[in-house]
Amino acid sequence: MALMEKPLQNEQGQGADCPKETVIRARDLDLVFQTNDGPVHALKDVTLDIDRGDFVSFIGPSGCGKTTFLRVIAALEEPTGGEIMVNDLTPDEARRLRAYGYVFQAAGLYPWRTIAGNVKLPLEIIGFTREEQEERVKKVLELVDLEGFERKYPWQLSGGMQQRASIARALAFDAEILLMDEPFGALDEIVRDHLNEQLLKLWERTNKTICFVTHSIPEAVYLSTHIVVMSPRPGRIHEVIQNPLPRERPLEIRDTPEFLEVAHRVREGLKAGHGYDG
Amino acid sequence: MNWLFGSIAFWVAAWALNVWLANSPWRERRAVRIAIPVIFGISILVLWEGVVRGLQVSPVVLPPPSAIWARILQSFDILWRDFVQTAIKGAVSGYVIGCTAAFLTAILVDRKPFLRRGLLPIGNFVAALPIVGLAPIMVNWFGFGWESKAAVVVAMVFFPVLVNTVQGLSEASEMQRDLMRTYAAGYWQELVKLRLPAAMPFIFNGLKVGTTLALIGAIVAEYFGSPIYGMGFRISTEVGRLAIDMVWAEIAMAALAGSLFYGLVTLIEKWVTFWHPSQRG
């Protein structure tokens, strides 16, 4: 992954033996919303490459366009300028090929379906066979530690479990790219730590490409291979920080000097991008 | 006079019992929650009986419940026939046709946001109008049989169900629809798997309103012409003959029919929308 505007950024680990495959390629993306109070420049000149298997966090104050960028990737929003390709396809073509597993801040499970039924939903829509549906549901529920809750309804589960179910739903059809928009934003810190740990394991096992929006610096540093620091008005990328931490990350790593050093860089980046206003 | 004071005493005692029950530790129990209104209802019936007997109210003004009950037992055949004619043939058939038509219209309208924006305010307005007034016209168009009653009922239930369904279909949150888009779900998939289930609580609101309207429509339409049976027909002729006990017997039947109809739809609602917060408690 590289930020094209700053080609000088050190790109360690870009070893010769393992050629990186770019999954998402954005060039000079612009997106202007026309609102009643005039135009809002949600994204300006966003240029970014995301490689297969990257875990990319987006961090920045509210309104800097994190959500909008994810929505553009998923073809839920049409950019007003620039270019974006996903596996050399347009986002909409990639959407039709079911390349995306989207996880929102709210779990958004259907209250009229059981947990298993919710995870099955995308599988039904895509048209998997019945046996395969059952099989996949079982597998992903195990992956998120929810076996035994298949027949419960979402409203019978805690917020953290609901969010895990919604991640399972996103994983069920083996989407290549996981788009997660503040998935743990509404949860308390203890649950959040636990889910962060699980998410890392999951990523390691599945080797998916993950785009992860967060407000929390430690979360970003703990999870990602790359941290994209964004700044508002207009929403743009201020800096891309490559995370030097090893892939193996126990929770305790957050107390090491290396970790704090990266966190410090992110904080400085946010400050420099006028990230803290108020 | 014994009747009067006795019944008043009974009512007071029943009320006291209810006060006690309602503040007792078992007040959240299902049985108690049913017992309290039942006790209240019985106490009202006793009070009614006692007042009518005690004050010797003329049966032409207000017959006692016991006389009404005797009349129901005596004239059960007539009452049953009237019930079938009005409640089943008139109200239920019209209700089914009207609700189905409204539902299908709502699905069509929903595809065009322009139509929806246009129809929703108008539908809301029409739903508030005294559509029963169409009764004589429907009798003129469709004759004295049950068809004209069903037609009035169709006109009466159509708009409440339409409006509620259209509104319900836009209930699914933006996020849930976006999710469907990321699955590249087609229109019908989104409709069947997301928007219809999400709309069900609203649809049932319309359906419940419809049950009452259906009976009102079927009965009023009979006032404007009917074969020589049917609840509306019976009520208007028996009122003319001052056979008030028979009128009350019909009213009791109508009340029973209305409550059963409403209760049935509520039961189906409970079953379909078990997941909705209002049904979970």
Added chain:
Amino acid sequence: MTGDWMREKVLPVLTVVAAIFALWYGAAIWMNSSWTLAQAERAGKTLTFTEIVKDTMSQSRPKLPAPHQIAAEIWKSTVQKKITSKRSLIFHGWITLRATLAGFALGTAIGILMAIAIVYSRTMELSLMPWAVISQTIPIVALAPMIVVVLPKIGIEGRLIPKAIISAYLCYFPVLVGMVKGLRAPHREQLDLMKTYNASGLQSFLKLRLPSSVPYLFTSLKIGIAAALVGAIVGELPTGAVRGLGARILIGDQFGNPMQIWAALTCAAILAGLLIMIVGLLQRITLKRMGMAE
């Protein structure tokens, strides 16, 4: 903004109204043409299409009068009649309006009082609420003829009161439900705050519960006023009334005069619209004054 408002709100409504009129005209031609054709056959004439259309729109007793015929009938029986005349729809509208307003006032009062009782007494809630729901499943029209016949026997004369009772019966329930919701709208914390002030029950009712219920009340009143009008007309229909919009429908039916029925129905619709608009206006003014407007 205004352009948006036109495009988003007004234009769709106008389009649908236009479509309804078009359908109506189509239906009028279709439904009335059989009579036209039968007449022509009897006279041994063959009619062109335009002749048929023309005739279907000018029959004096059409199956379905065209909108302009109804408009003409209304014009004839409002503007061209003295207000006191028995043929004036304004006169009949006034009769119905009186019963509607009386029933509305009665129903609203009953609804509010019951709501207060239910919110403050568990016994009341548990005893009354189920019966209130059941009362609405009973087709009130079944009672209407009897109320009209029986009330004079116990010394209540005139048709206003029976109609008002039926109106009130239909109108009290939405008010009751809305008020119960409204009186229960204050949060736990707001009620606790009142307790920390050591406010009396009456004080917290007047200063917290009652004001909180106003938005809910007005929403219910809009439903209630429409229900009251339905009640007044239902009270006139099956009871041999001779005055009121419902009576016009009845008499129109007895004398086989569909135009009169449609004119009365249209007036009832206009009246309903006006009443809902007035309550809506009161709602906006009140909420604005109370600082609760959206």
